[in-house]
Amino acid sequence: MTNDTDLEAEIQRLLTEHDRIAEQGITVQRRDHLVVLGGEVESAQRRDEICRQISSHFPELEITCDIGITRAQAPSEVEEIS
Amino acid sequence: MIRIAAVGDVHVDKDVVGRYRPALEELPDRADALLIAGDLTRHGTVDEAKCFAQEFGGLGVPVVVVLGNHDHQSDQQDEVTKTIEDAGITVLEGAATVLEIRGHRLGVAGTKGFGGGFAGACASNFGEREMKDFVGTAERYAADLERALKSVECDALVALTHYAPVPETLVGEPLEIYAFLGCYQLGRSIDAAGAALALHGHAHHGSERGRTPGGVPVRNVAHPVIKQAYNVYQLLSEEVDTTLIGAR
Numbered sequence A: 001m002t003n004d005t006d007l008e009a010e011i012q013r014l015l016t017e018h019d020r021i022a023e024q025g026i027t028v029q030r031r032d033h034l035v036v037l038g039g040e041v042e043s044a045q046r047r048d049e050i051c052r053q054i055s056s057h058f059p060e061l062e063i064t065c066d067i068g069i070t071r072a073q074a075p076s077e078v079e080e081i082s
Numbered sequence B: 001m002i003r004i005a006a007v008g009d010v011h012v013d014k015d016v017v018g019r020y021r022p023a024l025e026e027l028p029d030r031a032d033a034l035l036i037a038g039d040l041t042r043h044g045t046v047d048e049a050k051c052f053a054q055e056f057g058g059l060g061v062p063v064v065v066v067l068g069n070h071d072h073q074s075d076q077q078d079e080v081t082k083t084i085e086d087a088g089i090t091v092l093e094g095a096a097t098v099l100e101i102r103g104h105r106l107g108v109a110g111t112k113g114f115g116g117g118f119a120g121a122c123a124s125n126f127g128e129r130e131m132k133d134f135v136g137t138a139e140r141y142a143a144d145l146e147r148a149l150k151s152v153e154c155d156a157l158v159a160l161t162h163y164a165p166v167p168e169t170l171v172g173e174p175l176e177i178y179a180f181l182g183c184y185q186l187g188r189s190i191d192a193a194g195a196a197l198a199l200h201g202h203a204h205h206g207s208e209r210g211r212t213p214g215g216v217p218v219r220n221v222a223h224p225v226i227k228q229a230y231n232v233y234q235l236l237s238e239e240v241d242t243t244l245i246g247a248r
């Protein structure tokens, strides 16, 4: 099995270069027995696809997904630039 | 007073269509124009560009965008640009546009930009051909931005890029990748021309606020950074007025 540092790089390249994902903003953190995924994406389908792809490429890993969906509500404040 | 809405890194594909629309319907009540700082699509395909145009077109206010690195992924940036322009959206690359807003002239000059890094940790135009190409590309984008900024006569000038012109708005990203997130040459161009505001995206884990060495305010408007459909910035204020925007 690859070491932890290479694993993180491999997961990140998979997420960036896989043509159904193309996400560069996902964080990968190793805990004792599992890998925690973080960051935000634009849809629930994208989050689920990420978890599905990592599980199928690294079947020996236990994955926990903390990836959020970026909120898209209208703002309530304005910032004055000076 | 001019109010501009801004966001970046919306990465639109079929699964995103409709997510921004409720907030966008309210945009004309809140701002006079919308600027989008690149990564409009997921892989830069024409189909995705159509999804983007559907989601961000026909707003009732001018929409001005630059492309991001994702919009170049399929080597179809020209077709992507055309698809977006056909929807009435202005795409800037080393170019500028002037919007007439409430009796003011708002100038927007834009480029995608490129990486290369910042003072103390930047790539040099030296060595292998590949390295000189990398740095040369960044310098070309920065020169194009400076020329575009200097080409307009307006009351307020905004620089719009995908890559970051300063490192402050990258805080939160791993230091090791700063050189892939922006370059100091963009900041130098903005300072050389002068601007009221510089907007960029690309750094999804970065921070919102910074300034160029010359003092121009910089805002990272990447969607995961601002965590709402768009931010609103007020320029040319006659009086200090940062109260809530009246939501009708």
Ligand SMILES: [Fe+2]
Residues within 6 Å of the ligand: B009, B039, B068, B070, B202, B204
């Ligand atoms: Fe992005």
Ligand SMILES: [Fe+2]
Residues within 6 Å of the ligand: B039, B068, B069, B070, B162, B201, B202, B203
């Ligand atoms: Fe990007």
